[in-house]
Amino acid sequence: MRRIGFDNQKYLELQSKRILERVDSFGGKLYLEFGGKLFDDYHASRVLPGFEPDSKLKMLLQLKDHAEIVIAINAADIEASKRRADLGITYDQDVMRLVDVFRDVGLYVGSVVMTQYHSQRAAEQFAAKLQNLGVKVYRHYSIPDYPSNIPLIVSDEGFGKNEYIETSHPVVVVTAPGPGSGKMATCLSQLYHEHKRGIQAGYAKYETFPIWNIPLKHPVNLAYEAATADLSDVNMIDPFHLDAYGETTVNYNRDIEIFPVLEAMFKKIYGTCPYKSPTDMGVNMAGNAIIDDEVCREASRQEIIRRYFAAACGKVRGTSTAAEVQKIEMLMSSLDLAPESRPCVTPALERAEQTGGPAVAIELPDGSIVTGKTSKLLGASSAALLNALKHLGNINDRIELISPAIIAPIQHLKVEHLGNRNPRLHTDEVLIALSMCAVTNPTAEIAMEQLSTLRGCQVHSSVILSPVDENVFKKLGCDVTCEPVYQSHRLYHK
Secondary structure, three states: OOOOOEOHHHHHHHHHHHHHHHHHHOOOOEEEEEOOOOOOOHHHHHHOOOOOOOHHHHHHHHOOOOEEEEEEEEHHHHHOOOEOOOOOOEHHHHHHHHHHHHHHOOOEEEEEEEEEEOOOHHHHHHHHHHHHOOOOEEEEEOOOOOOOOHHHHOOOOOHHHOOOOOOOOOEEEEEOOOOOOOHHHHHHHHHHHHHHOOOOOEEEEEOOOOOOOOOOOOHHHHHHHHHOHHHOOOEEEOHHHHHHHOOOOEEEHHHHHHHHHHHHHHHHHHOOOOOOOHHHHEOOOHHHHEOOHHHHHHHHHHHHHHHHHHHHHHHHHOOOOHHHHHHHHHHHHHOOOOHHHOOOHHHHHHHHHHHOOOEEEEEOOOOOEEEEEOOOOEOHHHHHHHHHHHHHOOOOOOOOOOOHHHHHHHHHHHHHHOOOOOOOEOHHHHHHHHHHHHOOOHHHHHHHOOHHHHOOOEEEEOOOOOHHHHHHHHHOOOEEEEOOOOOOOOOOOO
16 A cells, blocks of 8 residues: 655645735735646655645645636747646646646636747747637746846736736636746746836745655655756755855756846835745745655655666656766765666566566565566567456456457457557556456456556566557556667657
8 A cells, every 4th residue: 555645734824824815914915936737746645654645735725715827928929839748748738727626526727828928929929829719818928137137027018018917816826737837937027017007015935845844855856956957956954044144945946047027126116125046935835745755865865766767768758868977877876776676677677688578567465476478469568457456356367368269360450451560458458458348347347447547557568568558557657667678679659
């Protein structure tokens, strides 16, 4: 059984309370920049076992009567059709997805703001589409020499040129489909406009990582560095906080570097800055909800190793750089970790060596490990999946869950009619075949009932998995890693 290291309910209560306190401290209006994912935050749930992936969304629902959402998107990202790597959709598509998700749970989406706008054609088309669907759209413009030219930025020719976003709730959550969308600039622009209108408003930042009140080199914080290796983020002691309060806290390089600029902007707008450090700006109670430090440490160590394999495979695919891999290797070295510190790695490699073909290992909830090898009927992933379901259902290993008579026509369809070179069944095809057998075969039905138990299991493959197999494991809630090698030497891999 998975051990819990994080009290999610305590976190929700503390976080909601702290945000409302921050609203009151600014006189009733707060622009809250939301970093990271508002829902589906699986990184947080992996490194803080007990953290629910939709915790931030649940927290906002506790503030539903006080909050509205503004979604920021960089107009240049619309023009470039920038995509979210995890979902495979463009940023503009994700904005519409976010609007739907927020509305479905009862949160009010006030508007969308296009930042760094300069009449890009694609941005104009997107704005028209949203407006036709009843969504308000605002435009914020590029400012020369941002963020260094503070006299220009904090003037009618800087923030003053931006369209004022009409809001109606005391907490305005500014979120985005990804980094570089202009969330902070949107908040600061609104503070400028609110001040000109005589409205007292404040700004705060909500990012889960790094956690400010745990050690700098705590594995939870190092796992954040591994997750942002492509952004070159580095955790640092906040020198401004240390100087102001004599207290050691953790922040990251971008916030520390930008703080003097933010401080100057606040002073230009209000005559004074409400914060003495970037840590002061944050509203993050995650560190106070850790209830088993060692559980979170070990979970984070494993996450760093998973990030290493993801970066190494990304390098082979051409989506990651050598620098990203090297950074994560350094983080692993600092914690005395090796790839083999992931329990399912060695069994997968040993099975591959024994069979002379690809192999997959799955670590189950009780710590036991099952493996699967490539055969004429099944790929290694499919074999491992069926073996895992047998183990979980206490089904004898010699029992066939799927008759070869059912597998054969599927293979015929794949090769003869759909043009596949590989006749072996992928995991999605195996699950469909298994579900068909479960109608008349009670043993197959028992196996099907074990699928939910796979959530949180660890999977490792001796070769880079096909997108189909990797996606099926992820949909089942498994954490998947692969050796950074392809099964074949072909240049094109589907």
